[in-house]
Amino acid sequence: MNPTPPPRIDVETQSTDLDDARDFLATAYAGNEWSADATRQPFAFRYSAVGDAAMSLRAIRFDGHLEGVMTPSEDFVVQWTKRGSATIGAGDDQIVMEPGRPQLWPQQGAAFSYDDYEQRIVQVNRAALEEVAGERGTAPGQLVLDHTVRPDDRALTVWRSSVQLISHTVLDRRASPLLQAEMGRLGALALLELYPVVSSSLPDELLLPRNAHVRRAVEYVHEHAHLPITSTDLARVASLSLRALQTAFQRTFELSPNAYIRQVRLDRVRDALLAGDPATTNIADVAREWGFAHAGRFSATYQQRHGEYPRQTLRRFGRQRA
Template identity: 80%
Template sequence: MSDQQPSRIQEATQSTDLDEARDFLASAYAGQQWTADQTRQPFSFRYTAVGDQAMTLRTIRFDGHLEGVMTPSEDFVVQWTNRGTATIGSGEDRIVMETGRPQLWPQQGAAFSYDDYDQRIVQVNRSALETVAGERGIAPGSLRLDHTVRPDDRALQVWRSSVQLISHTVMDGHASPLLQAEMGRLGALALLELYPVVSASLAPELLLPKNGHVRLAVEYVHEHAHLPITTSDLAQVANLSLRALQHAFQRILGTSPNAYLRRVRLDRVRDALLQGDPATTNIAEVARHWGFAHAGRFAAAYAEQHGEYPRETLRRH
């Protein structure tokens, strides 16, 4: 085991030179076609970054106009402004930032335009987020978050409380590397609560705009399958009545919401058994983790879905 601790990132710079500030930010974010102009107030710029390779907290104050294109990124970046105006994207995909409200950057990149702004950023490394998402059964390499979703009040409260705790801890230069690593994990968990994971295995019908409500419920199942979920929960997520939700699931997916949830959980059990060590993996414990308390009924349902019993899957490790 290596005794090497994660290297700490701590950076701060400021300038009153407009071109220098533009070039610094364009270099830091691998930007393209970045231009800057002075506004009515005197130009000033300040940038700070603190954290480690898994997660950094950043602040940018830019008294001027800045626009350009952000290139695709492997990291997940949530940012919000405390003052100024800001837009992301263009045309129908254009997002007008609301003061104090977090917004996930499009991972495919986007154009932007900012004026006299004070910005806060939480940047989470992909591998760090995939580690936490993997505990929820999301396969590495397929993780994608839907930046178009408008987080609800509960998710916003979880995010803001988490960021406040993270900020107090990470800004403390004496915080231990272990505590800092825990803050990175907390940031990843809060981010997964803030924006839903886009499943790569969604049925094509769910991608149609008319089926958007059901897609929200399905994505919620894939993201929260490790938690207790009721049909009423899914109806609330989809903004549908219970009857409308059940009818929509049957029409689009040919099954009920509860049956779909059970299918997803049985898939997660199979993934865990395929990755488990036959000598140490306890099938009953894996089943209970995914909500299957009755061993006999679980084994029968598993065999019906996967064509073999759990012990046979585990032996094929």
């Protein structure tokens, strides 16, 4: 039986009533404590959303002042303003939006304040993003993106070109469900390039501001361990010289950057073996998938890292099911 494609989203509304517009948005985004006031501009409101439950594109025009609190969401929301002013959060955590620059909404929720603004939004469902992130080694239920990161120019270029292609396709009402699904996957991939996955295994020391450069490199390793990354790549991501990167890793982990990459890949092998069936899982194939070609050296390195041999890890599947 063919899977049923997710229902298509196609909404468009407008209003000149300030309270109606506020209530519409508060309902659409499960917000609370929302208030709206007129500004010097004549009030106008327009909203549109197209896509499906996995990914949608949204546009908002609100000629007025809007503020409130967004509650935690299962969706990942990237927004940017085309005009007007906008702030997210408060105090030391406040983010001032820059026109045209994408910003990931804090998943834990946050207060906001907008004035006379036009906004574009890409909204990706958690399940859709977890599926793509899982292919990169992120365990289900552990996907957290760092909204405080300022994406670099390369990530912004990938994001903008992806959004342009997605918009062109999704706005075509005749696009097939298959093409819509492909655009959802493209949106998820671009989002994972824009903001790094926060690893639950990062030491607390990396959360300190002075270690921000090393943290960027470490998060890049956890996000791209499936790719042929090098110390030079990490130095570029961290905006450090290669020597400074090596010194920082040695100070923080007592490991070289390459040894840290290898350690993360060994952890990914362990995750795969713990999830594998001894009857069908080939240890050598899993090892090669994560860059370990020499079976003997791999087995010894794995034992040194995890305190048991790969075959012992794999057998846990049978014991857990018994």
